[in-house]
Amino acid sequence: GASTTIGNYVLPPLLGGWAAWQASDQASAWQSKVQIGNTEKIARAVADFALDVGLIEGACHEATLQVTPWLQDTLVLVAAPTHPLARSTPATLDDLREAVWLLREPGSGTRETTDQALLPHLHAYRRSIELGSSEAMQQAAVHGLGIACLSRWVVQDKLAAGQLRCLATPVPAIQRQCHLIVPRHKQITPGLQAFIAFATAFATTPGNAALLQKH
Structure with missing residues (x-):
C-alpha cells in the first residue's frame, strides 16, 4: 500500500x-x-x-x-503565475491569511503536514477548497483557484513548464x-x-x- x-x-x-x-x-x-x-x-x-x-x-x-x-520529501507553496501572490516580493502572513487555500482531506499525510506547518502562522484557513487528491489540487492551482502546499515530486513538471510558481513567503521550508x-x-x-x-x-x-x- x-x-x-x-x-x-x-x-x-x-x-x-x-x-x-x-x-x-x-x-x-x-x-x-x-x-x-x-x-x-x-x-x-x-x-x-x-x-x-x-x-x-x-x-x-x-x-x-x-x-x-x-x-525525505519537501513541500512547497505554489500558485499560478497569474495569482496575485506569485510575485517577486515575499507575500506577508496577512496575504496568506486572506488567500484561498487548496487543501487535501483530513487523514491525508499532505494535509497533516500542511496543518502543522501553516496553522501556527495562519491560525485558520479563512477560505479553502478541499480536494481528494494532490493531482486535483495541482490542477486547481494551475487554473488560478488558490494556493496549494504540495510535494515537490507532484509539482516539479508544472514548475518547469511555467504553469506554477513557488511563492516567496515568511513560512519556513517544509520538510x-x-x-x-x-x-x-x-x-x-x-x-x-x-x-x-x-x-x-x-x-x-x-x-x-x-x-x-x-x-
Whole structure:
C-alpha cells in the first residue's frame, strides 16, 4: 500500500527497479498488488493485515505498526503565475491569511503536514477548497483557484513548464519524513523481506534522487 503522493510519483520508479531486479534474479513467478489511499487508510489497512507493507508520507498513529524512516520529501507553496501572490516580493502572513487555500482531506499525510506547518502562522484557513487528491489540487492551482502546499515530486513538471510558481513567503521550508510500515507481529515472508530490503536500498541510493526528479 502507498499513500497518494508516493503511489503516484515514487512507486512507479521503485516498482520499475523491483521488476528489473526480479527479472535479473530469474524469479520463476511473482505478482504484486498495489493499493493507493491517504496515509490514514493505508496505515489502517496494514494494521488490519489487509496489506503486507505500507509506504506513507504522513505520520503513523497506529500503535501496532513498526515504523521505519524512509524517503525525505519537501513541500512547497505554489500558485499560478497569474495569482496575485506569485510575485517577486515575499507575500506577508496577512496575504496568506486572506488567500484561498487548496487543501487535501483530513487523514491525508499532505494535509497533516500542511496543518502543522501553516496553522501556527495562519491560525485558520479563512477560505479553502478541499480536494481528494494532490493531482486535483495541482490542477486547481494551475487554473488560478488558490494556493496549494504540495510535494515537490507532484509539482516539479508544472514548475518547469511555467504553469506554477513557488511563492516567496515568511513560512519556513517544509520538510517531511516518509515511512515504511509493517505490523509489529507479522511473520515476514522471504518475498516481503526482499521487497523491504529493496525499498530501503532504493531510498539510500544517491542516483535515485535524480530518478525521482524525472517522475
